Amino acid sequence: SQKIEQNSEALNIQEGKTATLTCNYTNYSPAYLQWYRQDPGRGPVFLLLIRENEKEKRKERLKVTFDTTLKQSLFHITASQPADSATYLCALDPSGGSYIPTFGRGTSLIVHP
Amino acid sequence: SAVISQKPSRDICQRGTSLTIQCQVDSQVTMMFWYRQQPGQSLTLIATANQGSEATYESGFVIDKFPISRPNLTFSTLTVSNMSPEDSSIYLCSVGGAWETQYFGPGTRLLVL
Numbered sequence: 734s735q736k737i738e739q740n741s742e743a744l745n746i747q748e749g750k751t752a753t754l755t756c757n758y759t760n761y762s763p764a765y766l767q768w769y770r771q772d773p774g775r776g777p778v779f780l781l782l783i784r785e786n787e788k789e790k791r792k793e794r795l796k797v798t799f800d801t802t803l804k805q806s807l808f809h810i811t812a813s814q815p816a817d818s819a820t821y822l823c824a825l826d827p828s829g830g831s832y833i834p835t836f837g838r839g840t841s842l843i844v845h846p
Numbered sequence: 847s848a849v850i851s852q853k854p855s856r857d858i859c860q861r862g863t864s865l866t867i868q869c870q871v872d873s874q875v876t877m878m879f880w881y882r883q884q885p886g887q888s889l890t891l892i893a894t895a896n897q898g899s900e901a902t903y904e905s906g907f908v909i910d911k912f913p914i915s916r917p918n919l920t921f922s923t924l925t926v927s928n929m930s931p932e933d934s935s936i937y938l939c940s941v942g943g944a945w946e947t948q949y950f951g952p953g954t955r956l957l958v959l
Contacts, residue, residue: 737888765946776850776938776950777889822889824948832946833879836889 735760737837739823745843746813754808754840756823763825766799766806767834771820777836780821781808813844848873848941850951858957859929866925867954869939874919879948880912883936892937895922929958 738757746752756766765784769777783790783799783806790797796809810817820841824834849872859865869878880892892912893901901914915923926933934957940950 741886767947769948774952774955776940776953777948779943779947779949782947826946832942833891833894834946834948835891838886838888 735827735835737761737823737825737835739821739837739840741838741840743841743843745845748814748844748846750813752810752813752817752842752844754821754823754842756806756808756825756837758804758825761804761825761827761835762801763827765826765834766797767824768795768797768806768808769822769824769836771822771839777822810842813842815844815846818842818844847943848875848949850939850941850949852937852939852951852954854954855952856955856957858959861930861958863929864925864927865929865956866923867937867939869922869924869951871920871941875941876919877942878916878922879940879942880914880922880924881938881940881950883938883953885935889938892924926956929956931958934958 736759767782768780771777781797783797794811798807820839822839824836827835851870853868878895881889883889891904892907893903895901895914895916897916913925936953938953940948
């Protein structure tokens with residue numbers, strides 16, 4: 734069956750360190766993968782999209798990698814800040830070109846001052 | 847990007863009753879989407895709402911339980927009918943943006959007693 738797996742345990746890190754979140758998938762061949770941020774009581778907010786032919790994408794302190802062989806994406810936040818504390822969702826194209834992504838459960842990130 | 851508002855932001859309802867959630871977008875859009883996010887679970891697409899036609903429901907969701915209206919290009923409603931405690935969830939509307947992204951409203955937090 735198709736699965737999108739994100740660590741259900743919260744990631745706790747110290748301010749200033751790099752946070753790395755993982756998204757693994759099985760039985761998908763996505764044309765793209767996205768990362769969203771969700772704060773409590775809010776809807777998800779789009780952060781980054783990476784396509785299947787891209788290995789890495791950066792935006793300010795954010796970096797996303799996409800390994801279609803490992804079926805994995807890594808999401809990095811460098812120089813993390815307490816304001817980065819949130820739940821981060823990965824989402825991917827469920828059928829090779831769909832414009833409606835399928836979402837993982839998300840991983841909670843807690844950055845301690 | 848689109849600015850999306852939802853009403854109500856939260857509600858507590860008795861089982862057997864119905865609740866209608868409103869979604870307003872600040873620009874005209876062809877498609878609007880309704881998601882459910884149960885505690886600890888991923889976002890699940892309920893249906894796609896097109897203006898002037900019947901909504902398209904995902905597997906496991908039916909029109910009798912989740913009737914949707916789409917009277918114009920900036921507004922949609924989702925009704926949760928004959929509610930049970932299992933319907934307790936966050937309900938989110940969204941619209942599609944560039945690069946297969948989704949822009950979400952703030953969500954409606956529903957508790958059914």
